[in-house]
Structure formats: structure tokens, C-alpha cells
Amino acid sequence: MTKRPSPRPAHALLAVAALACTLALAACGTKKDAISAPGTKRFAVMLDFFPNADHAALYSAIAHGDFRAVGLDVQPQAPAEPAEPLKLLAAGRVDMAISYEPELLLARDQGLKLVSVAALVQRPLTSFIALAGKHVRKIADLAGKRVGTAGIAYQKAELQTALQANGVNPATVREVNVGFNLIPAMLSGHVDATLGGFWNYEGIQLQLQHRHPLVVPVDRAGVPSYDELVLVVREDEARTRGQDLRGFLQALSGGEREVKADPAAAAALVVRANPSLESKLQLESIRRTLPAAQPAGPGKPFGFQDSVAWAAFGTWMFSHRLLAHEPNSGLPPLTNEFLPGQGI
Secondary structure (H helix, E strand, C coil), rough: CCCCCCCCCCCCCCHHHHHHHHCCCCCCCCCHCCCCCCCCEEEEEECCCCHHHHHHHHHHHHHHHHHHCCCCEEECCCCCCCHHHHHHHHHCCEEEECCCHHHHHHHHCCCCCEEEEEEEEECEEEEEEEECCCCCCCHHHHHHCCCCCCCCCCHHHHHHHHHCCCCCCCHHHHEECCCCCCHHHCCCCCCEEEEEECCCCHHHHHHHCCCEEEEEHHHHCCCCCCCEEEEEEEEEHHHHHHHHHHHHHHHHHHHHHHHHHHHHHHHHHHHCCCCCHHHHHHHHHHHHHHHHHCCCCCCCCCCCCHHHHHHHHHHHHHHCCCCCHHHHCCCEECCCCCCCCCCC
């Protein structure tokens, strides 16, 4: 997989690099550097970004001993830079990586033997964001405007899809590559709106600052829905480490229940893992993200992945020439086999 930017706006990329060397078992370490607690098996998880509210279930399960109860010593790592997680996973440096459905499909298209075993967030967080005063109250109002993006290929396709779905000729909209400076570019007036910020982070942050933003998730703007955050393992380990994966996901489900029971305590755990975070923002983010972490429809376990939705999103990526190969041929990119109550 070639080096490419993360879809997550890196408003704190320096914090990522710093945390990568200060978290327990930093990403700059190697697997042999860590010593697990007696009676447990080390299980390294590479985060998609610095520790934040999206990882509340993970840190809650660690703090409450849910992983230890199934014999796993789970050790989160922050990536030194956002493009690392799937590459390090494929290289065998970690046991699991948190990533994004589009990123996994791209990695598989490039030949990496990876598979998603659970969805941590069940719908897109990526959003269009515009500030009050720019006369953008809906996607159709983007006609004639400047939209800042991070220059990621599939977000360019998301922009075109959303504009067309809302009756806007894409030729009337100027896309401006602002790198990862999405919010600063908007605040400075360099662009009228952005695509790439998360509704549960940048959107809430702007609301707490009383800037009254318009926030439209991409799946509500005409883009096919997808799982924003997924848990990814190597295909060979999905075949040989079923017991560990079932134990991990069982414990993580317990962590999610603990987050729902006490969001404030969960926010405190996240801030403890990353003291640079604002407690108020993390708590509000956890509260608003909880529904997005639950599967649609009754009777489905935490982490459930909809294969029909995955196929539809893969087809959308292929139709926009983001993938070189038909994504729905060969081994599927996901499995629900290891979720609580699933499989054998």
C-alpha cells in the first residue's frame, strides 16, 4: 500500500507523533519490547489516530479488566503518522488495526491480505461543514462556493456524488486542497465549506465554540453509507486466531456497554490516555457517537457489518475508478464470524 493521507483531518498531527512515543508500547517499539501480565497474551492494537472518544469502548474494556478476563493484554498504540496502521498490520507489527472502510478496500485492492472483523462506528462520520454567515444552509447552496478538502481521492468522489445528488453541477464548485488544515482554512475565509471533518469531533467542537456550523454527514448528502471505523486483522490470523478474536470482541462489547452506562467515566478514561484532550468535547462526542456505534435493526451484535452495504459502497468506489479491481469478487473484505453470538 502506497503512502497516502488519512481521511481524518490532522488538526493535531504533532500530537499523534508525540503520543506514539509516550503511550504504553509506542508505535516506535517492536513486538518483543512489551511484557504481558502473567496469564495473559499480548494483543497490540494500532489506533487510527490519537486516542479520542471514538476509542472509548476500547479504553473502558481495558480499565474494567474485560480483556484480562479473556486472557488478553491489550496494548493500544497511536500511529506516528496517520497512513501507518494498515501497513504496520500487514507487516505483522501489530495484531489488529483500527481503520476506515474505504482505506481497507483500497489496501485490499493493492494486494494486502486484510479483513475487517467488526465495525466500531456503523456509519460515516466524515461530513460537509460550513460556518454561519457563508449562506450555506444545505448542500445545494454550495453552487459557486469554494470547498476545502484534504485532497484524498475518494473524498473528491464524495464531493462530486453529493453535488450531483443535490442538483449542483460540480463544475460550478471550486475544490481547494487545503491539506489537513480544514477548519483553519474555513475559519480564515480561505474556503466557504469543507469536506473531511467528522461530525462527532470538528462539528461538535465548532458548536461548543458557538460558531453555529452546518454539518451534513456524507451519507445524508447522497453518498452510499459505509462503516467509518472498522477493526482489521490479517486474513491468515482470521483463520488461525479465532479464539483470540472472539475473546477480544466479546470484551470490547463489554466496554461498549460500560460506555453507555457511564459516558462521563468513559470520557475520563480517554482523557487519561490523552491528556491534551478537552474533557467537555470528549464527553459530548461520546454521547453523540453512541447511536452510530450500534447496528441498525434488532438482534444484531455490537460490531455487526452489513455485507450488502459493503458491497454497495465497494461498487460505488469501483464506479468512480478508485479501485482497479472489482471489490466484490474473491474473498469478502469482512466477516462477522467472531462477533458475540456469531460463528461456531
